[in-house]
Amino acid sequence: MRHNLARARQCAPAAKAWAVVKADAYGHGLAAAMQGFEAADGLALIEFEQASRLRALGWDKPILMLEGAFDSEDVQTACDLNLSLVVHQPLQIDWLERRDGSRQIAVFLKYNSGMNRLGFETQEFKMAYARLLKADVVRSISLATHFANSDLPGGADDALMRFDEASRGLTGERCLSNSAAVLAVPRAHRDAVRPGIMLYGATPFADRSAAQLELQPAMQLRSRLIAVRRLSIGDSVGYGSTFVADKPMRIGVVACGYADGYPRHAPTGTPIAVEGLRTRTLGRVAMDMLMVDLDPVGTVDVGASVELWGQRVPIDEVAQSAGTIGYELMCALAPRVPRKVIG
Numbered sequence: 001m002r003h004n005l006a007r008a009r010q011c012a013p014a015a016k017a018w019a020v021v022k023a024d025a026y027g028h029g030l031a032a033a034m035q036g037f038e039a040a041d042g043l044a045l046i047e048f049e050q051a052s053r054l055r056a057l058g059w060d061k062p063i064l065m066l067e068g069a070f071d072s073e074d075v076q077t078a079c080d081l082n083l084s085l086v087v088h089q090p091l092q093i094d095w096l097e098r099r100d101g102s103r104q105i106a107v108f109l110k111y112n113s114g115m116n117r118l119g120f121e122t123q124e125f126k127m128a129y130a131r132l133l134k135a136d137v138v139r140s141i142s143l144a145t146h147f148a149n150s151d152l153p154g155g156a157d158d159a160l161m162r163f164d165e166a167s168r169g170l171t172g173e174r175c176l177s178n179s180a181a182v183l184a185v186p187r188a189h190r191d192a193v194r195p196g197i198m199l200y201g202a203t204p205f206a207d208r209s210a211a212q213l214e215l216q217p218a219m220q221l222r223s224r225l226i227a228v229r230r231l232s233i234g235d236s237v238g239y240g241s242t243f244v245a246d247k248p249m250r251i252g253v254v255a256c257g258y259a260d261g262y263p264r265h266a267p268t269g270t271p272i273a274v275e276g277l278r279t280r281t282l283g284r285v286a287m288d289m290l291m292v293d294l295d296p297v298g299t300v301d302v303g304a305s306v307e308l309w310g311q312r313v314p315i316d317e318v319a320q321s322a323g324t325i326g327y328e329l330m331c332a333l334a335p336r337v338p339r340k341v342i343g
């Protein structure tokens, strides 16, 4: 995490860095992330309970709530805990206007630059800004947007143009860039960036690996072989018998399945490592187990260490094999998996 944050800073040296820790730090654990991102200028997330936890754990630098307040009580919490709020719709401004200026907070006014999810359109953006200027509870106004396509070449161009047009003449720090824009769109860096996925060592791009981006995996998912057996020609493996041996072979049974967050959609051939050597999964992933081909691995036995993803097997490769992205696998790590924080 430290390395990856330093890498984000190297990409955007003049910008402040918000480390995004939503969804329990993309499944890595909030407390661990708080330590790993000690050097960040602030932490950004969605969940108010987790923001309270960060304050209780001693994080006294800024915290940015990426979807802002969900109700007026959240505005109260924001004032009590000094949380910065994204403002993406008029109702949130109503809640702010009802408060006095005894405890002021920073707000980030969000512009809809083409995602068509959250944020104000050009005309309303200026009106919202004017309302926030007059609200006593508002200490400062920053201007933000979120890119729909910054992972594609030129994909942020149109959004940037629209944002610059809509925000012309408005003062305030600009905060636009997710990981893909941090890595690939220097002119979007502006005053502050919001990297997420890159800080955990996965790639935001379909065609560039985390290693090529000089990122290091923050998470390693490990288990062991709990059984080893031989297959004869014609023997099948697992539910539905989707894999059938076409030669005599040795296979291993790994204590990890979809109840641990390993994707059930990962087909035969998904990369996995046994005792540090890469091989492939065989057959359907079950709730608590999956099977591996031991032929490329040699003489290993019950108890052999297995890496589901991490150093030897990039999470992005497992994700691609399962038809998803590294983000989803990280976030889906199940509570029953014992966690150990290293470093």
Ligand SMILES: *Cc1c(COP(=O)(O)O)cnc(C)c1O
Pocket: 020, 022, 066, 146, 177, 178, 179, 180, 194, 195, 196, 197, 198, 204
């Ligand atoms: C999740 C999120 C980010 C981080 O995105 P990555 O692609 O993980 O870098 C940045 N900004 C907002 C508003 C987000 O919701």
